[in-house]
Each structure stands twice: as C-alpha cells, then as structure tokens.
Amino acid sequence: MADFDFTQRFIFENNDVRGELASLEESYAHVLAKHDYPEPVATLIGELMTAAALLVNTLKFDGVLVLQARSSGSVPLLMVECTSDRELRAIARYEVEDISSASTFKEMMPDGVLALTVDPKEGQRYQGLVALDGESLAECFSNYFVNSAQLPTRFWLYADGQRARGMLLQQLPADRLPDPEEREASWQHVIALAATLSAEELLGLDNETILHRLYHEDALRVFSRTDVRFHCSCTRERSEKALISLGLDELKLLLVEKAGSIEIDCQFCNERYVFNEDDIIQMFAEQDATSASSTVH
Structure with missing residues (x-):
C-alpha cells in the first residue's frame, strides 16, 4: 500500500516553511466501494480524506482526528475520521436528485460549517469551527487556519474518483528568517509557486517530479513516506x-x-x-x- 497511500513531509532548508504531500488510492477506493456516490460527491469526499491525512501529521497526539462539513444543501454531511496511526474512514450524506455532474462545491454545500475535532485518548477534546465560505474545500481549510489565528497554512486538494491528492504548506515559527519582511517574502514566494500547480499535475505526477517542478531553485529536505490505510473501527x-x-x-x-x-x-x-x-x-x-x-x- 505504500506505493499508493501515503503522506510525505518536506521542509525548506533556508525558509521557515514546511510542506506535506498526500496520495490516496486504495483507501479512497475502499470508501467509494461502500456507497454509490455521485461523481461530485466522490470528489468532495476524496478531498476531505486527503485533508485529514495531511492534517493528522501536523498534530502531535494519540487519538482520532474528525473532520465534518455540514450544510443546508444537497450534501448535508461529509465526515472523515483519521487516527494518529493514519487509519482512515469516511462517509457522505447527499440528495441524489439535487446533484448533477456539473454541481459545484458551493452549490452542494451552501451555508455550511466545517468542524475540526481532535479527540485524544488522554487529555482534553478540542474542536474548531469555520464557515464553509470558500470556493472549494481547500480554500475553506486555508480560511480555517487564518480565522483560528494559527500558523499560516495553505491547502491544495484534488480528487477524480480514482485518486485523491493534496499538498499543504505551513509557515513555521521564526527561526531561519527572523526579519519579518524577509519572512513574509519567503512565504509569498513558496505559495506563489505552489499556486502554479494544476490539478492534472498533482493527480498525475510523483512527489519527486512535483517538488522539482515547483522548487528546484530552493533547498529542500524530503522525508520518508508514512503509510495511510482504510480501516473501519466498527466491531x-x-x-x-x-x-x-x-x-x-x-x-x-x-x-x-x-x-x-x-x-x-x-x-x-x-x-x-x-x-x-x-x-x-x-x-x-x-x-x-x-x-x-x-x-x-
């Protein structure tokens, strides 16, 4: 499964920025095989699964990360659970008669709320909420970090019913670049290059090629892959x-x-x-x- 379902961390040696890439195929296929989701819903659930895989690596805890997107539209619920052991499961609720192949995220999930819940085996449960006011799930997750006053973070999430892929970039506390102006310039440089990455490239290229295309002029340290898999906790x-x-x-x-x-x-x-x-x-x-x-x- 390591060839298909994994996350991979990288850091910029000369900038205060870290990144994460996620790839889901078998775990994504397991989820889609359990329910006959319309194509636009399958895309959304793949994007949310990818977000969970990316986020769980940024959180140091032993427990479960739960992502829930709720709305008043044709998709009233998207839900993904990801354990600290990188075990994923997901589900969606939808009104099939109100969904077409051209339905957009905004059309399917109007007036929505995104809830991020960290449920550790020990310690206090945490939940954060943000409105689903972006044009995509990726934009909504980026907004979540802006509104929660945490470290600036940007997401790129894509899924096509066969493969779900994502990338996260996060600004770290000042270390290598203590000067605020240099720090902001480096952050803008990193996310501007990432914004040139198309859905086709992220879904179709391997991590090495993606990172070389984006950051061949930057010094990167790329870490080993961490496996992700589908697992349902029901017994x-x-x-x-x-x-x-x-x-x-x-x-x-x-x-x-x-x-x-x-x-x-x-x-x-x-x-x-x-x-x-x-x-x-x-x-x-x-x-x-x-x-x-x-x-x-």
Whole structure:
C-alpha cells in the first residue's frame, strides 16, 4: 500500500516553511466501494480524506482526528475520521436528485460549517469551527487556519474518483528568517509557486517530479513516506456494548418488533451485525458473569 497511500513531509532548508504531500488510492477506493456516490460527491469526499491525512501529521497526539462539513444543501454531511496511526474512514450524506455532474462545491454545500475535532485518548477534546465560505474545500481549510489565528497554512486538494491528492504548506515559527519582511517574502514566494500547480499535475505526477517542478531553485529536505490505510473501527463487540446499554427489557421488546433479530449497520463500511434472542441472552449472561467475577476479586 505504500506505493499508493501515503503522506510525505518536506521542509525548506533556508525558509521557515514546511510542506506535506498526500496520495490516496486504495483507501479512497475502499470508501467509494461502500456507497454509490455521485461523481461530485466522490470528489468532495476524496478531498476531505486527503485533508485529514495531511492534517493528522501536523498534530502531535494519540487519538482520532474528525473532520465534518455540514450544510443546508444537497450534501448535508461529509465526515472523515483519521487516527494518529493514519487509519482512515469516511462517509457522505447527499440528495441524489439535487446533484448533477456539473454541481459545484458551493452549490452542494451552501451555508455550511466545517468542524475540526481532535479527540485524544488522554487529555482534553478540542474542536474548531469555520464557515464553509470558500470556493472549494481547500480554500475553506486555508480560511480555517487564518480565522483560528494559527500558523499560516495553505491547502491544495484534488480528487477524480480514482485518486485523491493534496499538498499543504505551513509557515513555521521564526527561526531561519527572523526579519519579518524577509519572512513574509519567503512565504509569498513558496505559495506563489505552489499556486502554479494544476490539478492534472498533482493527480498525475510523483512527489519527486512535483517538488522539482515547483522548487528546484530552493533547498529542500524530503522525508520518508508514512503509510495511510482504510480501516473501519466498527466491531461486533462494540455493537454488543451499544445494545447492552439499552437494557435487556428494551431489547426483548425490540426483538419482538424486529421479528426476532436486531440488525446494526455500520454507516462507514456497510458491515451488518445481526443479533437474535440467543445472542442477546448470551451477551447479558457474560456481562453478569464478568460483574460477579469483578465483585469477588
């Protein structure tokens, strides 16, 4: 998978700027295979997956990064989860009758909000919000960093239903260039060159070629690739815990209502977990046995 799904960091040796490139193919294909998304929606979900892969490398945490874009339009929800281990899953909600092959981001997601949530295994949960007021998801993410008063950051995100690619540039705290004017000039130089990169080039060229075309006159240090993969965190055990939380009496009523079996579907991967009466009884028997064992010890 390293040949198809990865991120790769680079830094400018003489500027206070770092960069990241992301490439998703197999993980993107896994997500699209789970749902029959219209082409414009498949493009948006690929771009959001790429943004998550880029962002998770800028955050030093152990947990899950969640990106949610919500709107009042034909795409009311885009959602991507990416763990600190670079495991991705994603989903979109859409109204197919309101989407055509020519639908734009602004048309599909008007009056939208982008939420970025960092949910660490330990420590405090963080969430930032920004309006989806850009012409593209890439512009909205760039605006997020402007509005959140964090380090200046620019995004380039593209997807075509086969491959999703992205690039991030971020200005670092002053070090190599302490002079404010030189620092700003170097930042403008870096992003101006990046702006010349077309969607076709980013989707079709390898990282080495891209970086040479853009920055052959700049000293770069390019780091090793970091693998990214599709993975859904749903399990039968997690479904059992969700059912147990409802209580045995409630589940018995639900079994009658559902003609003897309860089904739990994962919205991300379409996996279906089915529980009959024997399963339910066994679940609560095991829970009681575990509780009794804990009490004795």
